[in-house]
Structures are given as C-alpha cells and as structure tokens.
Amino acid sequence: MTGKIIFGIFVGLAGGFATGAGFVAFLTVLGVIPRLTQLTKTMKMIHYYEGAIIAGVVAGTWLGLQETELSLPHFLLIPIGLADGIFNGMLAAALTEVLNVFPVLSKRIGIQEKIIYLLMALVLGKIAGSLFQWIYFVDL
Amino acid sequence: MAVVYIRMRNRVQAKGNQTVRIKDIARIIGPEEVITKIEEIILLTVKKEDKNIIVIDLAQVIMAIRKVDPTIEVETFGPSQTIIEIILSKKKMSYLSFALVWFLLFVGGGMTIMNFHVDVSMGEVHQKIFTIITGKVEDKPLLIQIPYSFGLGMGMILFFNHFFKKRFNEEPSPLEVEMFNYQQDLDRYVIMNENKENVRHLDDR
Structure with a gap:
C-alpha cells in the first residue's frame, strides 16, 4: 500500500515536472513576457512576473482538477475573459511573427508601407472567427 | 598627398x-x-x-x-x-492583389483560431470556469467568451505595438524588427551573389 502511494506521488510529480517545464519553455520561446515588460518599461519587475505565471498555473491546475465552486458574482467573468483573450492574442501574434509570413508576403505584393492593414486583417479575422464560433458555431 | x-x-x-x-x-x-x-x-x-x-x-x-x-x-x-x-518603373501596387491577400488573411485568421479553440477544447474550459466562479452550469458562457474574443484582438495589437497608425511607444515593434532582419538577409545574399569580386569559379574565363 505504502509502495503504491509513493509510486503514485512519484508519477504525479514527474508528470507535473515535465508539463511545467514544457509550459515555461513554450512561453520563453514566444517571448510574450519580455514583450510585456518592454511595453510597460518594467524590466526590473520581471521576477514578480515569473511569480505571477507560476501562481496562475498552480491556481489554474488546482481549480481545474477540483470540483470547486466559488459562487462569486457573474460580472467577475468579464475581466477574466478579457485577460484570457489578451494573453491568448499575444501568444497568437507571437506565433504569427515567428512564422515570418509578413515580411515575405509584403515583399511579394510590394506593400511595405501598408503592412499594418494586413495585420489588421488577421486581427479582425481572429475576433470575427472567435465570436462566430462562440455565438453561432457551437449550436450547430 | x-x-x-x-x-x-x-x-x-x-x-x-x-x-x-x-x-x-x-x-x-x-x-x-x-x-x-x-x-x-x-x-x-x-x-x-x-x-x-x-x-x-x-x-x-x-x-x-x-x-x-x-x-x-x-x-x-x-x-x-x-x-x-x-x-525601372515605379511599381504600382495592385489593389486587387491587396484585397485578395487581405481577404485571405481575414478568413485564414478566423479559421485557424476556430480550429485552435476546438483543438484545445476551449469551450469546455470556459464552461468549467463559469461553473467555478458562479456555481452555475451554462452551455454558452458568453459572459467570458465575448470579452475573450475582443481581448484576443487587443493582445495581438499590443504585441505588435500598433493601433492602426498610432503606436504606444517609440520602440520598433517585433514585426518591424522581423522585416529589417529579412531585408538584411536579402542584402547579404545579394552582396555575396551579385558581386563579381566575391565569387570566382574555376571555369570563369
């Protein structure tokens, strides 16, 4: 029995280690946190941002695995949804940038000055696609 | 001298x-x-x-x-x-190709985000968050999902440091840096390959 418990703890810990390391590696590659510190000029606080990420991940994991019900007011969902979206948007933008699509694309059709409009196409497309999915597509 | x-x-x-x-x-x-x-x-x-x-x-x-x-x-x-x-002649930008690319990016961006949401079961996660916070079960937690959708766009704009023409600060955006790097790579290629002084083949007579 004790052996089974120790083995269970070991497997859980190992799984958590691997997933956590992978998550951090993913965030590091995309460079979302450095970008945020650059925008807000808060380079000194980067260790607290690390703490925020870790706390968020642990809290999310725990709440997600439990059947917790906090019974808080509905309007709290709006800031949560917004923050969720902004973070996801930054991830999506970072991925788009890593793919190097825009420099090649703008050179091909010769619109280096108007590249911002292409960017807006992608942004508006993401918003429209997301809204379409949640409001209409899920009911199909 | x-x-x-x-x-x-x-x-x-x-x-x-x-x-x-x-x-x-x-x-x-x-x-x-x-x-x-x-x-x-x-x-x-x-x-x-x-x-x-x-x-x-x-x-x-x-x-x-x-x-x-x-x-x-x-x-x-x-x-x-x-x-x-x-x-040789000032290349005129073709509005048709611009419109096509714009449409391509718009539809492509929308489709990829939908595929991503299905792939990671985003809807179920939103339902679960709804239940955690309010204690009620909701099939369509639009209270999270609509702010989420707009936040998605805001996050992308924030990352690229652009809001149409307005920029948040003086630093170049990651996209501008990427464009610069691409141009530099092209220039380096051209310098090596178009410059006859640099390359000398054996059968160059």
Whole structure:
C-alpha cells in the first residue's frame, strides 16, 4: 500500500515536472513576457512576473482538477475573459511573427508601407472567427 | 598627398539610364578640392541588362579614384559595398492583389483560431470556469467568451505595438524588427551573389 502511494506521488510529480517545464519553455520561446515588460518599461519587475505565471498555473491546475465552486458574482467573468483573450492574442501574434509570413508576403505584393492593414486583417479575422464560433458555431 | 575618408552607403536607389557617380554611393571626407574632384567620378551607367540590382565593391571605387589621381590616399570605414537598387518603373501596387491577400488573411485568421479553440477544447474550459466562479452550469458562457474574443484582438495589437497608425511607444515593434532582419538577409545574399569580386569559379574565363 505504502509502495503504491509513493509510486503514485512519484508519477504525479514527474508528470507535473515535465508539463511545467514544457509550459515555461513554450512561453520563453514566444517571448510574450519580455514583450510585456518592454511595453510597460518594467524590466526590473520581471521576477514578480515569473511569480505571477507560476501562481496562475498552480491556481489554474488546482481549480481545474477540483470540483470547486466559488459562487462569486457573474460580472467577475468579464475581466477574466478579457485577460484570457489578451494573453491568448499575444501568444497568437507571437506565433504569427515567428512564422515570418509578413515580411515575405509584403515583399511579394510590394506593400511595405501598408503592412499594418494586413495585420489588421488577421486581427479582425481572429475576433470575427472567435465570436462566430462562440455565438453561432457551437449550436450547430 | 591628400588623405580622404570614404564611407560606402548601404543601399541606394537609381533610375534606369542614370550615371552613377561616387557621390551617389559614398560619403567622402577630406580636403575640399580633392573631394570635388573625386565626387564627380563616374563609376557606371545603369543599363537595361543590369536587371534590378548592382553591387559596387569598395575595390572598384578605390580603383576609379586611383585612375584619376594615384597620389590620393584612401581610408575606408563602414560597409565595404553598396547595393544599388534600380527602379525601372515605379511599381504600382495592385489593389486587387491587396484585397485578395487581405481577404485571405481575414478568413485564414478566423479559421485557424476556430480550429485552435476546438483543438484545445476551449469551450469546455470556459464552461468549467463559469461553473467555478458562479456555481452555475451554462452551455454558452458568453459572459467570458465575448470579452475573450475582443481581448484576443487587443493582445495581438499590443504585441505588435500598433493601433492602426498610432503606436504606444517609440520602440520598433517585433514585426518591424522581423522585416529589417529579412531585408538584411536579402542584402547579404545579394552582396555575396551579385558581386563579381566575391565569387570566382574555376571555369570563369
């Protein structure tokens, strides 16, 4: 029995280690946190941002695995949804940038000055696609 | 004997049939009378066969100067070649291709985000968050999902540091840096491959 418990703890810990390391590696590659510190000029606080990420991940994991019900007011969902979206948007933008699509694309059709409009196409497309999915597509 | 300092420009543009003088492709510092003499030296005339890029090596410039006056001592700094981009006719942007690309990106962006949401079961996660926070079960937790959708766009704009024309601060955005890197890579390729001084094949006769 004790052996089974120790083995269970070991497997859980190992799984958590691997997933956590992978998550951090993913965030590091995309460079979302450095970008945020650059925008807000808060380079000194980067260790607290690390703490925020870790706390968020642990809290999310725990709440997600439990059947917790906090019974808080509905309007709290709006800031949560917004923050969720902004973070996801930054991830999506970072991925788009890593793919190097825009420099090649703008050179091909010769619109280096108007590249911002292409960017807006992608942004508006993401918003429209997301809204379409949640409001209409899920009911199909 | 006069000493002149020469700094080649990185990239210049030239029209078809234009004569390229040294002053077009380099900055020269030195005694007044020497500079006026050197600056007007003609390096080449742009011909139709040159296609759209010519690379001029520093060696060619020094050779041209020595042909005029071998006693001038040339000191160089900065890049060692200039890329001349030949503008034959101002290329007009086609609004049709722009519209097509815009539409492509719009639909593509929308579709990929939908696929992503299904792939990671975003809907179920939103339902679960709804239950955690409020204690109620909701099939369509739009209270999270609509702010989420707009936040998605805001996050992307934030990352690229652009809100249409307005920018949040002076720093270049990651996209501008990426464009710059791409141009640099192209330039390095052109410098190595268009410059006859750099490549010498065995059967080059």
